[in-house]
Amino acid sequence: MRADARSLGIMTRCQGSHFVDKGYYKKLTLYGRKHGIRVFVFSPRQVNFSSRTVKGFEYRNGSWQANVFPLPALIYDRCFVGPAYRHYKPFVEKLQNDRNITFLGRGLSGKWQVHQMLSKSPLLSSYLPPTEILSFATVQDMLQKHGAVVIKPMAGTHGIGVVRIKETKSGYEATGRNRENRPFRRQIRDTAGLKTFVASFTSGRKFLVQPYLKLHTPDGTPFDVRVLVQKNGQGEWETTGKAVRLGDKRSITSNLHGGGKAEPLSAFLARHFKPAVHSRIDQTINQLAQELPRFLEDCHGRLVELGIDVGIDTAGNVWVIEVNSRPGRTVFRLIDDPVAKRHSITQPVRYAHYLMKERVGGY
Incomplete structure (x- = not known):
């Protein structure tokens, strides 16, 4: 079975029938329908590569309805990169390498x-801005040059995990948003405390460091x-x-x-x-x-x-x-x-x- 030439699949992360941006995808579906394009939403993990079909959802008669669709000719990739993306990546890459499918665009890496x-x-x-992969040495170097730095996750979104570190008379101050996206401010007494904070805050994730810009x-x-x-x-x-x-x-x-x-x-x-x-x-x-x-x-x-x-x-x-x-x-x-x-x-x-x-x- 070849890809359905007049269909556009919106690829996103679905948990059953739960997926984000339903309002946006509804509007895309209705606009596509006016132009003879069938638009549906699917998870890359629900693709059956043997039958070249996929379980997904289509907005019809006022609600999102489950269905099985032929693989679409075109895919609009809305799979946001984050910690869970590794569960989707192999399926996304297999779709990207399918010569009968065209991605509207390929997502940026980081x-x-x-x-x-x-x-x-x-x-x-x-x-x-000058940018380096975070290590405690790069944090110290930029602090010496600029007096304040920003650290941010390589794959972060929505400002989560972005922190400003600045030198103060009594040591250092860290201000930003934690992993739960809550604002925080922390006083740090000395370099040893700063090293402990940076190691703990960035644990398990890759970060970048930049000079703090007065934005x-x-x-x-x-x-x-x-x-x-x-x-x-x-x-x-x-x-x-x-x-x-x-x-x-x-x-x-x-x-x-x-x-x-x-x-x-x-x-x-x-x-x-x-x-x-x-x-x-x-x-x-x-x-x-x-x-x-x-x-x-x-x-x-x-x-x-x-x-x-x-x-x-x-x-x-x-x-x-x-x-x-x-x-x-x-x-x-x-x-x-x-x-x-x-x-x-x-x-x-x-x-x-x-x-x-x-x-x-x-x-």
Whole structure:
């Protein structure tokens, strides 16, 4: 049995009929149906490679209904990388190697791999914070040079496990979010205590260390800019939207999962930066949105969309903080941007339609 040429499978981690982002997938399904594309959700662990079928769920008549589907011609990979991903990875790789199946895009490996790829670009590398794989020696070295550092999990999401460590008169202070995404602040007396804290906090996971950048407003509210770029119906990169995410003052990150808020970019920049600086920041972000997806795709392979997280420090310098190949869309609903909200949902289906036409040489 060949792959179903007019179907798009959304690959995600399912526990029975439980999976995240049901609202988003419902909208994808309804939009796909209008264009003659059958959209369904499945777990890579439910694929039967012998019969080339998969157990999954399709939104019909107001609810998600279980069914067995032929393997889809196109797969939209929404399997978020994390500790549980190792249980899915062998099945994902087998699907990726199937010559009858096309992935809209292949997920990025992790923060360190992305940093190494972007470092190869003379333009993009100038916007990357100095980054090293964490060891206690690298933490000490950066603390000596910069006075404060940030440690973050290589495969972390939502700001979980991101910690600022800074020198104080009485030793060190660690501020951030723990593994349960709760904000914390801890005073550490000396270097031995710091070594114990770092070893305990990072135990079992790989971390990166970077200089701490002052990515906050004058009143200490952390913020970053989410730029969503996606392939459109012509297979070309397009900027869907830009928005500012503001975090809790008790935190050092601005992720919405940590209790953050959102607002439109232009109004935010106008409030906090002088017109000339505002204009320069705008131009830089637009340049990054144009250059980064193409360069990263050349290094990595096909991508369908990227969430580019941009930091702006108190001096108005722009930094590429993180790039996510499975971005969320909540921020555009929160800032009430109906065009960005609509495009964020419809672009993957438009791109899938473009790829279907490419595969069969037009209808």
